[in-house]
Every structure is written in C-alpha cells, then in structure tokens.
Amino acid sequence: MGPSLLILLSVAAHAWGSNPAIKAVLTDKGLQYGTHVGTDWLQARIRALSIPDISGDVSLRVLGSIHYTLSGMSVAQLNLPAPTMVFSEGTGVRAALSGLSVAVRGNWNIQFHVITGSGTLDMALFKVDVSSLTRVGSDEQGHLSVSSAQCNSSIGGLQITFHGQASSFFQRFVKYLKCQIKSQIEEKICLAVKQGIEDVENYLAASRVSFQVNPALLLDMPLLSSPVVQASDINLNFKGEFYSVQSHTEPPFVANPFQLPRQDNFMVTLGASEFCVNSAAFAYFSAGLLQINITDDMIPSESPIRLNTTRFGVFVPQLPKMFPDMLMLVHTYASDTPMISFLPDNTTLRLSGSAKAYAIKPDSSLAPLFRLDLDARFSGKFMMVDGKLKGSLMMNNLTLMLGASEVGTFQTTSLEEQLKVVVNMTVLPKVNGEHIP
16 A cells, blocks of 8 residues: 555755755645546455465364465455555645455365365455555655554454365365464565565665766756655755765755745645755856857848848947958857745846957857856746646846956946847747746
C-alpha cells in the first residue's frame, strides 16, 4: 500500500544549515489521489506475488503429529477493496486495507506416520485486514527515507481444499492445520509489507539529489531537514540551488526564509524562493554564458536602431566619418548577475550589462568603437491561466551611459530614448505574448 505513494514523495537540519529555496507540500487531497492511483499498482503487485512456502507440525494429541508443507502458491483471484491512507502526525503515513479476499492455488504434501499424501490445493482467505505505519524521514545525504514503524494483519476466514493422492483422507485434518497456517500467513503478510517499504528505502537511498537540467546547469535538491508530517499534509524543504556544470561556485548571496501559502484545495503545492531563480542566473553568469554577439540581421526590421555606421551616425556623429558605411557588431554581456526579487504583489528584475561596439572592416576584422553600460529595471506579475503560467512584464527604468570610447565622447540621451522605444514596442510585447511552459 505505502510503497507506491512513498516513491511519489521522493518527485532533511543536516550539514548544509541553510534555508530551503524550494518547498513542497503534499496535502491530504494529494494523498488520496496517490492512494487511488496506487490501487491498480497494488493489485498488480499482489497478483504477481510469489507466496513463500508454509510448513509445520501440528500435534493431534494421542494420535501423534502431522507434518505439512504448502508450496508453489500463487494468487488465482483477488477482490481488492480501496485502501485508505492518512497522515500520522509526527511520524509518516498510516495505510489500511480492510476486507481483502484472495483465492490461492498451490501444492500440498502431508505426512502422518507412514501415510503420505500430495497434490494441488485451493485456498481462500476471507476478510483479510492489514494496517501499517510508515515512518518518513531523511538521511545524511538529503534523501527521503522511509522505514516500517508498525504492521498488523488478521485473517477472518480460511478455507483449504486438497486435491490428489489421499486428499479425502487428509481433508479431515484441515481443521487442525488452519490455525497454524493462518498465523503463518498473517506473519508473512507483514513481512511482505516491511520488505516492500525496505525496497522503497533502498531505491530512495540510491537516488540522485543533484540533476543536470540542461547542458549548462545542475540543480542541487537534497532535503535540508526531515519532512514535517501534520494531520493534513507533509512538508518537504529542499536546498533548491542551481550550479554551473563547469564549477560548483557558491553565489555571493544567501537563501532567506520564505513562507509557502497554505493551499488545501491543491494536491501538491510547490514554491521557489528568489534565491533559487537567482542562483540559476548566477550560474549562467559565472560560467560566462550571459553574452551574445548582435549583428544587424538579428534586429527586427521595424527597429529604428540599425547596426550600420552610417545609420548609427544619428547617435554618434563622428562615426560615419571615421568608419564610413560599415556594418557593426555589438558584443553584449551581463556585467553583474541579473537579480529577481519576489514582492507580495509583483516581481522585479534588475539587469546590468555592457555592450561593446565594433565596426566590421572590409577584410572582416573588427575595429573597436565604444562601450555602453546599461542598467534596467523591470517589474511584472505572474498568474495561472488555463493551467499555464502567464506573465506581464513592464519596464520601470533604463539608463544608458558611455563607459569607454575609441571614437571620442558623445551623448547617449537620444540612443537611450530610442532603446526604450525598441524595448517597449518590440521586445516586451513578444515576451508578454509568450506562454511560459
């Protein structure tokens, strides 16, 4: 019952000692959905069970003892009622199965003094009840950890029918065997439950806590503390920090505490802090990936800014005289880590970058022209619409300054105004019109 759902929990304060950047909450609604989905898995698992052999000796008092062995048993039919699962506050998950009926086929062999008999058997188990309590925690490496805290099983009724050699003779002894057989099966049921939980624990212990999300980024996702189990949900706190594949460099900022709003109507709630997003930006920045070379053919045709020394002379009057009618290349790069801030009613983004302009000479060599430094602030709101994350982004401020120049000084005011027009009329409409997958 429990193992299928516990694997889903794995979609802990340890040595890291930092605040989580990603939080997840599985509610009771999600638990019930997992129980529903897991019912088919459980039924298939029970049908495929290889039932261990059962053997023993039963004393018939003055008549002596009878030795029996039931072997090669498998499930022939199964009536599986819906299991129930609830959170057990402070511990983990309690699962219960009530009223299970199972038909079993197998072989039997019985020896009573010099009389022996063997053949096939049909066994029916009625009103089987199973309950278990699974403890949920975490290990030193930040894996989700599970262990069996309690298991109880009982069988309300048991029928056995022998077929084969001397079956009619030994059938009369079934009433003496049933109690011991029933007790052994009850014990084996709990052993199977504990083994299933142990299998899940082995799977979790061997699972990764770091994932490569793309060729440039790794996401480190160990649990920072043991899951907090309450009566209505279970809370998991993950490190949630991105790193560059090239280096495991820590960013110059830390994760601050954040609260995940309670959402009882949702099955699962996920939340990421600004540290999670900013660590990804820092990983890209530190790896030197936030840069691009821009040429004129990459600029939309409706843009008033063209990367041609003649057209660019509107902003830098001396440029066409020094480098007449040449195409330009602009090397644009982030000069600092882009930073996002999550506020109660909106999200802000700060971008700091530089753009080095070059003239492309007839021999394809590059002549350095100038460097512009840019600082931009944006704000936006994000919302869920039809199951998709959508957003609306607007520019709050954009400042352009001359950082260095090989062609002499010039004013950046008009270029700054034109760049604002391009961003507002070309860039932002495209960004706001796209769905975020």
